[in-house]
Amino acid sequence: MKTGGRAAPSTPATSKDKWLNAIAVLGFLIGLFGFLALYEDWVPKGLRAPARVSAAAILVVVSLYLLWWLLPASIKRRIQDSLERFAVWIPLLGFMTGLAGLVLIVLVYRSMGPKPAPTFAITFDRSEAGVFNSWDDPKAQPKYIVASGGKDMAWGSDGQGAFSFSYITDGAPPQGASFASSGAYSTFYDRPLDRAGFEEISFKCKADGFESGLPDFGIRLALDDPGAGSYYDRERVTYELPSISAYSGGRSISGAWQDFTVYVGDLKQTRFQPPLPAGMPANTINKIAFFVDSRMAKNCQKARLWFRDVVLR
Numbered sequence: 671m672k673t674g675g676r677a678a679p680s681t682p683a684t685s686k687d688k689w690l691n692a693i694a695v696l697g698f699l700i701g702l703f704g705f706l707a708l709y710e711d712w713v714p715k716g717l718r719a720p721a722r723v724s725a726a727a728i729l730v731v732v733s734l735y736l737l738w739w740l741l742p743a744s745i746k747r748r749i750q751d752s753l754e755r756f757a758v759w760i761p762l763l764g765f766m767t768g769l770a771g772l773v774l775i776v777l778v779y780r781s782m783g784p785k786p787a788p789t790f791a792i793t794f795d796r797s798e799a800g801v802f803n804s805w806d807d808p809k810a811q812p813k814y815i816v817a818s819g820g821k822d823m824a825w826g827s828d829g830q831g832a833f834s835f836s837y838i839t840d841g842a843p844p845q846g847a848s849f850a851s852s853g854a855y856s857t858f859y860d861r862p863l864d865r866a867g868f869e870e871i872s873f874k875c876k877a878d879g880f881e882s883g884l885p886d887f888g889i890r891l892a893l894d895d896p897g898a899g900s901y902y903d904r905e906r907v908t909y910e911l912p913s914i915s916a917y918s919g920g921r922s923i924s925g926a927w928q929d930f931t932v933y934v935g936d937l938k939q940t941r942f943q944p945p946l947p948a949g950m951p952a953n954t955i956n957k958i959a960f961f962v963d964s965r966m967a968k969n970c971q972k973a974r975l976w977f978r979d980v981v982l983r
Contacts, residue, residue, distance in 0.1 A: 837972060837975075876925055876975075883970075890960070905938065909940065910938060911932055962975075
């Protein structure tokens with residue numbers, strides 16, 4: 671029996687068609703990802719509008735191709751009969767839009783570039799910084815290590831960007847003083863930091879005023895409760911490096927400036943004492959301290975420690 675029209679011969683899918691279909695699907699997924707991800711804050715503001723338009727165009731074009739791919743053969747034949755010249759370009763169009771989607775994402779990613787590491791410079795010449803002594807501890811540590819600085823228990827200063835504190839022992843270390851420490855600190859209550867956002871502490875240091883032994887000190891990062899009482903009452907979470915000399919392979923603190931770098935992850939947690947300040951997780955820090963404990967003071971009975979260019983980064 672004769673039919674009323676010329677039947678288009680069915681064309682079996684070739685391996686080339688299958689590859690084009692796969693690439694079109696990939697282009698759709700890339701366009702969808704790009705369109706959604708470009709609403710996030712990590713995309714530079716200047717690129718958001720053109721990138722969204724481009725991603726939306728990719729979605730439309732590839733969606734049309736996928737729709738063509740899913741259409742029944744009878745409908746495809748009708749479209750091919752009416753748009754025969756254009757239809758042969760549809761697979762190539764899907765291929766090109768898939769590549770365009772990939773290029774778009776690569777360009778946006780490259781334009782972002784690596785984010786600069788955060789830096790925070792520690793200052794010591796303000797009211798939120800000062801000297802502390804072991805007997806400030808509510809556990810009533812013995813008065814063995816006496817620390818001092820400038821006027822009113824502030825850091826000492828050379829007027830050229832270097833700050834210091836001095837310490838001297840008061841007699842022999844009494845029993846129970848093994849954990850006593852004195853030193854100096856700086857708080858940044860107005861700008862608490864996420865400890866996980868920083869990799870290292872870098873600073874310059876030197877010492878003078880010592881007669882025997884070798885000066886040493888430890889470093890403490892802490893989450894303080896600014897509304898609590900004394901220096902030790904405020905500390906809720908602390909992380910400590912017990913000895914800069916041991917950490918740096920036995921390097922001694924001398925009268926010449928030396929550069930030191932300490933990795934934040936190498937400071938071990940030594941205290942966790944709830945309740946924490948409202949809105950501040952345990953990983954928050956808002957104070958740094960440099961301290962001398964009784965073990966260090968026994969080895970070097972007095973010294974003045976100088977610091978400058980202290981930076982968290």
